[in-house]
Amino acid sequence: MQLLRRGDVGTDVAEIRSTLTRLGLLPPTDPQAPPVFDQQVEHAVRAFQQQRGLIIDGIVGPATYRALRDATFSLGDRPLAFLMSQPTTGDDVLMLQERLLELGYDAGRANGVFGQQTEQALKNFQRDYGLIVDGMCGPDTVRALRQLQPKVRGGRPVLLREQERVRNAGSRLSGKRIVIDPGHGGQDRGVAVDGVSEADLMLDLARRLEGKMAATGMEALLTRGPNNCPDEAERARFANEAGADLILSLHSDGNSSAHAQGVATFHYGTATARRPPSARRWPGSSSARSPRARRCGTAARTRRRGICCGSPAARPSVSRWAT
Amino acid sequence: MGYLTNSEDRARLATPGFRDIVAEGILVAVKRLYLLGKDDQPTGTFTFNDLLRYEMAKG
Numbered sequence: 001m002q003l004l005r006r007g008d009v010g011t012d013v014a015e016i017r018s019t020l021t022r023l024g025l026l027p028p029t030d031p032q033a034p035p036v037f038d039q040q041v042e043h044a045v046r047a048f049q050q051q052r053g054l055i056i057d058g059i060v061g062p063a064t065y066r067a068l069r070d071a072t073f074s075l076g077d078r079p080l081a082f083l084m085s086q087p088t089t090g091d092d093v094l095m096l097q098e099r100l101l102e103l104g105y106d107a108g109r110a111n112g113v114f115g116q117q118t119e120q121a122l123k124n125f126q127r128d129y130g131l132i133v134d135g136m137c138g139p140d141t142v143r144a145l146r147q148l149q150p151k152v153r154g155g156r157p158v159l160l161r162e163q164e165r166v167r168n169a170g171s172r173l174s175g176k177r178i179v180i181d182p183g184h185g186g187q188d189r190g191v192a193v194d195g196v197s198e199a200d201l202m203l204d205l206a207r208r209l210e211g212k213m214a215a216t217g218m219e220a221l222l223t224r225g226p227n228n229c230p231d232e233a234e235r236a237r238f239a240n241e242a243g244a245d246l247i248l249s250l251h252s253d254g255n256s257s258a259h260a261q262g263v264a265t266f267h268y269g270t271a272t273a274r275r276p277p278s279a280r281r282w283p284g285s286s287s288a289r290s291p292r293a294r295r296c297g298t299a300a301r302t303r304r305r306g307i308c309c310g311s312p313a314a315r316p317s318v319s320r321w322a323t
Numbered sequence: 324m325g326y327l328t329n330s331e332d333r334a335r336l337a338t339p340g341f342r343d344i345v346a347e348g349i350l351v352a353v354k355r356l357y358l359l360g361k362d363d364q365p366t367g368t369f370t371f372n373d374l375l376r377y378e379m380a381k382g
Contacts, residue, residue: 191327
């Protein structure tokens, strides 16, 4: 899709404005006013990106646009089911997955995408609760989930399952399949300064890493060569289809200040803990859930090092590390 | 990793030997992820050779 930024005008901007207004990030404006992406809208977009754990640039690209759409849905707003051709995404799906996980059903990673595993977990819940087992989240299922709400809640089921998966994989590196994803590529050079480009550096680093991994008996796969630049979705699909244990996405950065330096690591998950309480309210309950401790809260933070959480909406469904 | 707009970072990353060190660092980090805190060593002391020895011993 086309990127929308400050100064843009049109129906897409009108849609973004109305969504931001609905989310309470933009004061209601005259609907007759021309839809302009002004400074106020940019500020609201930045606030929204901050809430969702997206990259904060004030520009509406594919990830932010999808997150904006997702944010408008709350559980019970619409019936949910598994659609093979185009899986449903939204905050309502995320709430359903979180509830199923809290109740002990393996809905996979709570990523806001209604996939096959979500359907299976929902069917298991329906069977156990004596509902019609159709894999559809309609009014009856929502009511049943709501009835259980005060009784079963909390815990960190996703983290437990993740840790178990890592433990089951064993400590030996040999036999593990790792996807290495050097950023950018082809025409897209990434950050380039003085003839040094991110695309070339990261590809070279990826190849060095691939060689060292091969020496330990790991199977390393690269998402790209020197001349192509698959988009984010293609890279994620490649890793998912390869059944990778891990994907490492390698990037360099640039900044308007020459003093900025150092390394940052992002990993998948726990963006829901950063969401404001209002967005996390369960339908029918009067109080918001207390924000959980952030998984990255214990990570060492120094001037030159950091570990941050990514947003499930913006990340592919495999563990993703960017360094 | 690194800011290409920073001259120190840029010079480091442009050095092939440094990229080798980074690659080893990433590999050790992956290994330590799977160690789950068992047989682990303090950050900065686990080397590529340690890792290879460990893999051979457990193989």
